[in-house]
Amino acid sequence: MAGGRVIISVASGKGGTGKTLVATSMVLSLSDKGRVQLLDCDVEEPDAHLFLKPTFTHREAVSIPVPRVDERKCTYCGKCAEVCVYNAIAVMKEKVLIFPELCHGCGACSYLCPEGAISEEGKEIGVVESGYSNGVRFVHGKLSIGELMAPPIIRRVKQHVASEGIIIIDVSPGTSCPVVDAVKGSDFCLLVTEPTPFGLNDLVLAVELVRKLNIPCGVVLNRSGVGDRGVEEYCHRGNIPILLTIPLDIEIAAFYSRGIPLVEGIPQWRESFLNLFNKIGEILNK
Ligand code: SF4
Ligand code: SF4
Secondary structure, three states, X not given: OOOOEEEEEEEOOOOOOOHHHHHHHHHHHOOOHHHEEEEEOOOOOOOHHHHHOOEEEEEEEEEEEEEEEOOOOOOOOOHHHHHOOOOOEEEOOOOEEEOHHHOOOOOHHHHHOOOOOEEEEEEEEEEEEEEEEOOEEEEEEEEOOOXXXXXXXXXXXXXXXXXXXXXXXXXXXXXOHHHHHHHOOOOEEEEEEOXXXXXXXXXXXXXXXXXXXXXXXXXXXXXXXXXXXXXXXXXXXXXXOEEEEEEOOXXXXXXXXXXXXXXXXXXXXXXXXXXXXXXXXHHHHO
């Protein structure tokens, strides 16, 4: 990982496994902060800024084009409702209803309206903010309350990916579209999980996803000491390396709850995270 660019996404099959703890400690463990960038793509609930406390220098609104119908031109033919796979348009006898919160801004309805009755207008769905935290370049996206379209905001956050250095992407939990958008294009994906049956169940789904995307992966086992050995046995069987183990520890939990990154609260952890980078480097260089 000496030169060039390496993108490492940090994902988890389920929420609350310590994904942000891992992502923030990774960026803070590196001494050459100018070469590090953190992108928080968990746009529904971004929280990396609570730990890194960046100073934001730039803010941009993110909009998607939603249709607007000129009923003077509309013949109520129903074509727009037919082509909208997201059910964001309904055509009644003499009324066209648009449900902006369901609209994905794909433009198919305006393109296919035979009367040219549909124009598009921008609808703000969230913001992207960027800045610095102790030299680390920081970008996050925030989906507005009530909005559902996370992918356009994630894509806008990812437009900020630096052309070189180490880029850490904090991904939203789960295995849905926003996760695919955030993880896509990564060189490596770290999957943070905990040693419980729930952790295992969600890890299996996350591994399937990253394998479909053809991205090498490894596991961070958080809260080790609770639960059972199911995750370890699964990783062993599937040849998935467990690259870091973090014990269930009241001191770690206390720092986390106060918004203090692990490597700042307990600096001895810095070496473990540097070791994590080395192990990822070895896998990528194989
Ligand atoms: S496709 Fe155009 S003309 Fe037909 S119902 Fe929709 S807006 Fe009206
Ligand atoms: S822009 Fe696409 S998603 Fe939105 S209403 Fe038109 S067809 Fe449906």
